[in-house]
Amino acid sequence: MKFNTKTIHGGQQNIDPAYGSVMPPIYQTSTYSQTTPGGHKGYEYSRSANPTRTALENALASIENGKFGLAFGSGLAAIDAVMKLFKPGDEIISTNDLYGGSYRLFTKIFEGLGLKFHFVGMQDSSKIESLINTNTKLIWVETPTNPMMSIIDIEAVAAVSKKHNLILAVDNTFATPYLQQPLELGADIVMHSATKYLGGHSDVVMGSLVVNDKGLADKLYFIQNASGAIAGPMDSFLVLRGIKTLHIRMQRHCENGEKIAHFLRSHPKVDKVYWPGFEDHPNHEIAKKQMSGYGGMISFTTKENSLKGAVSVVEKLKVFTLAESLGGVESLAGHPASMTHASIPKEEREKTGVVDSLIRLSVGIEDEEDLISDLKQALA
Numbered sequence: 001m002k003f004n005t006k007t008i009h010g011g012q013q014n015i016d017p018a019y020g021s022v023m024p025p026i027y028q029t030s031t032y033s034q035t036t037p038g039g040h041k042g043y044e045y046s047r048s049a050n051p052t053r054t055a056l057e058n059a060l061a062s063i064e065n066g067k068f069g070l071a072f073g074s075g076l077a078a079i080d081a082v083m084k085l086f087k088p089g090d091e092i093i094s095t096n097d098l099y100g101g102s103y104r105l106f107t108k109i110f111e112g113l114g115l116k117f118h119f120v121g122m123q124d125s126s127k128i129e130s131l132i133n134t135n136t137k138l139i140w141v142e143t144p145t146n147p148m149m150s151i152i153d154i155e156a157v158a159a160v161s162k163k164h165n166l167i168l169a170v171d172n173t174f175a176t177p178y179l180q181q182p183l184e185l186g187a188d189i190v191m192h193s194a195t196k197y198l199g200g201h202s203d204v205v206m207g208s209l210v211v212n213d214k215g216l217a218d219k220l221y222f223i224q225n226a227s228g229a230i231a232g233p234m235d236s237f238l239v240l241r242g243i244k245t246l247h248i249r250m251q252r253h254c255e256n257g258e259k260i261a262h263f264l265r266s267h268p269k270v271d272k273v274y275w276p277g278f279e280d281h282p283n284h285e286i287a288k289k290q291m292s293g294y295g296g297m298i299s300f301t302t303k304e305n306s307l308k309g310a311v312s313v314v315e316k317l318k319v320f321t322l323a324e325s326l327g328g329v330e331s332l333a334g335h336p337a338s339m340t341h342a343s344i345p346k347e348e349r350e351k352t353g354v355v356d357s358l359i360r361l362s363v364g365i366e367d368e369e370d371l372i373s374d375l376k377q378a379l380a
Helices: 003-009 051-063 075-083 100-110 154-163 214-227 233-243 246-266 284-290 307-316 346-351 368-379
Strands: 068-072 091-095 116-120 136-142 167-171 189-193 207-211 270-274 297-302 332-334 359-362
Touching: 003 051, 003 246, 051 068, 051 207, 051 233, 068 075, 068 214, 075 100, 075 189, 075 207, 075 214, 091 100, 100 116, 136 154, 154 167, 207 214, 246 270, 246 297, 246 368, 297 307, 307 359, 307 368
Parallel strands: 091 116, 091 136, 136 167, 167 189
Antiparallel strands: 068 207, 189 207, 270 297, 297 359, 332 359
C-alpha cells in the first residue's frame, strides 16, 4: 500500500466482523466475558488491551512502516514509558532544543530517579560521540525541533547509535509519518504526541510509540500494562478517524506553511523566520533528503525584539487562535517563552534561540489569504 491508502486501510480489518461496521466500533468496556478462567477472545481487561485501541495501534504501526504500535494517554506518558526502560545510573543524550514538557520530564522526574541526561545541539551528529560512555543507553532526537525547527540527520545519528549499540528514539510529532519515517532511517523507536497532527482536530490528548524489534516492543507493552497510562477507547476512535485524513490535511498544512513562511520573511517588521523549507535554513539539505515536505510549523521573531511586542502581536490575532498545542485543522499561535517552554530556565532556552520575542505558528488548513491578512493586521 502507498501512504495515502495506508492512512485509511493500513493495519485495519476493513469490516468489523460483528455487524459489518466500516469504522472500528468504540468498545467502551472495562472487562470481557470469559467461558472459563483464561477462556476469552483475546481481551480480558481494557488496561491490558481494548479492541478499539488495538485497531489504532495497528494503524499507527502501519503508517510508520513499523511492526508494533502502542497508544498512551498522552505524548508525555509515551515518553515516560521509554524512560522506564532504563535504571539508575544509565545515561541519555538528548537534543538541547526540545519540547519543554520533555525537558521537564527528563530533569524534574527522571533525573531524581537516577537517570543522567546530557543536552547537546545535534545539528552536527559528531558532537554526540564525545558524550557516549559505557553508561549511555539512549539517544533522544526531535526533528524538526520545537520551536526552532532545527533539523537533525536521523541517518547519521542512527549510524552513531548502532556503532555503540544504543537505542535511538525520534520524536516525529512535527513532521508526522506523512513527511518523515524515522524507522526507515534507522531509528528504533518513533514517538508521537498524537494530540497534534495524528488526531488533527484539537479534541483528544494521546501519545504513541512505534517499534520494529519484538524484544523492545514486549518490554514497552509490559510497561504500558504495568504502569497503566493507556489511551481510552473513545480517544482511540478519534485518532483513528484523524489518521484517515492525515495525508490530505498535511498536504494543505504544507502548502499554507510555505506561503506564510515567505510572507513573514518579506515583512518589514519581522526579523528571523524559522522554517526548514528555506534554502538557507540550517541543515536544509538534510530536511530535503529525509522529509518529503517542510510542514506547517513556523517560528519567527520581530525586529522590535521584546516580550511586550510579541505578546501584542499574538493578542491581536483573530483567525489564528492564541493557544497551547499545535497540529489541528485550525491555525494556532503561541508564545513559547511563556507557554510551551516556560518550564525551561530562561538562560537555557535562550541558548537555543527561544527568546522572549519568539512566536510559534501552527498553520492550519484555512484559506491562505485569510491567514496572511490576519498576520498583516496583527503586525501592523
